[in-house]
Amino acid sequence: MTGGLRLDGLTKRYGRFELGPMDLAVDDEVVTVLGPSGCGKTTLLSLIAGTVPADAGSLTLDGRSLDGRPPEDRGVGLVFQDGALFPHLTARENVAYAATAAARVEDLAATLEIRDLLDRRPAALSGGEAQRVALARTLAANPDALLLDEPLSSLDTPIRRRLRDELHDLFGALDVPVLYVTHDQRSATVLGDRIAVLRDGAVEQVGTPDAVLGRPESEFVARFTGCENVFEGTVVEDGVRVGGVTLPAVTDRAVGTAVTACLRPSRVRLDPADGDDGLVGPVRRRLNEGDGWRVVVHLEGVDLVATVPPAVGRSLDPGDPVRVSVDHVHLL
């Protein structure tokens, strides 16, 4: 019997929605479950935490079966989207609720930087503070596995980013399986040792962030992980023919095969065009996204999205011809 968290054929039906049958193994690592609203992320966590009974399948944690066990007997900690702090208890009492020793409360308060908040009621905490307390409370119970249900989704961007980075460090120090549910690709990438992309109750792809983002196995995974350029094309000698242009591709598929190609906007390079050689087309639209610019370039029959540094973005005007450089497109 192997350790970690093991899901074998876990299934749950709600009317016409079905989650699973799901197989997933989480060792002492962080697996982020990435998917859109309604894909079954929260249901998955509820099944593992035991707050919702599974219809079929089995669950083991460190070799012991969790099937049929009540939530309190599973050793599975769950951090809720809004913290779910007990409103009638102070932050200290919330953390102490699950702690076996008072010293544990102080330790966690120091780790999560909530010492100054301990005497406050949840209503007097900000969203980020409440999530820190919620995390401390869950860790106080010394769970054998940690589940987090979009804990950052209701926070403002700067706080979300800071807490996300801190979670990254915290998870690194934990030696239990962590399952982190999110719809945010960036959180999934930053926090996950592996990403499991969930769609309509089924795992679409599991892999390291680099594998999932760089080599998506389906159009859904490609689009959901930020690959905006997805084209139907045909394999030709030197790449993939899309519209009236040929994009470079590495493939052993036969010439003439119909394929779906995808290309992340960050992998597209734009330079001022000084002639008509190569992939050249006019800028159709450019949008300042702060950290960079999103530029849409019109090639023959294809609109290609690129994200470029601010200096490049600022220098381009709609209608300007640009040269597009692409290392190679990924074929699904």
Next chain:
Amino acid sequence: MTATRSIRRRLPRSDWLTVALALGGLLLLYYLAPLVSLFLSAPPGAVAASLTEATVVNAATTSVVAATCSTLLGTAFGLPLAYWLARADTRWTDAVLAAVVLPLVLPPTVGGVVLLTVVGPNTLLGDVAAAAGLPLTRSLAGVVLAQTFVASPFVVVTAKAAFESVDRALEHASRSLGKGRLTTVRRITLPLAAPGVLAGVTLAFARAMGEFGATMMLAYYPRTMPVQIWVSFVSLGLDAAYPVAIVLVVVSALALLVLDTVASNPWR
């Protein structure tokens, strides 16, 4: 449509409020005038003197003791039922709730008749209890049974709503922190639902104190305050009914005070 528009033009919004208040005010007057009249009709001295009369003291004692017992019974059995109704995911909850509400909509005298078919003389339960020295009619136990029947639904219905208002995620959080269902209810659900639960308990107590119809059927003796009011009225006239009526009004006002106090939920 046109008529409505022209009325709207003629009457600003605040005028409608005035009309509403005038109409409602009449009803309010209808509530309060008899109460004021009752207090004016009974000189304080006479009320104070009659309060020490044995019949009044006995009736008040019976009412308070029985209402306390029936409220405790209703709470002890009603809270678990209320919790089940609030949390069970089954289609049976509607039917169970209907059964709970039935005593509320049933005329109290009919409630008394129904109870007599189960605990009255010449019934199995009634005979067994009487043989064991605990007669279920014409006894304090009878009063408690009648009061529990009509008053306990207030606990169930109000506490159910209070339990439902507690986010299930809090219970899930508690249980995932290693606490069992009972500990979770005791430390999380009940404290959070407390204002609503207390409101239900208070309503049940007030209803039990005022119970007349079913009590008359089950236990004319020992007399509760409502029964004593009736007896005093039919045997001695309205004046004799005043003192106990005033005591009941005061008890009701106190219940209202408790309700207002416990209804202020600091976490809302």
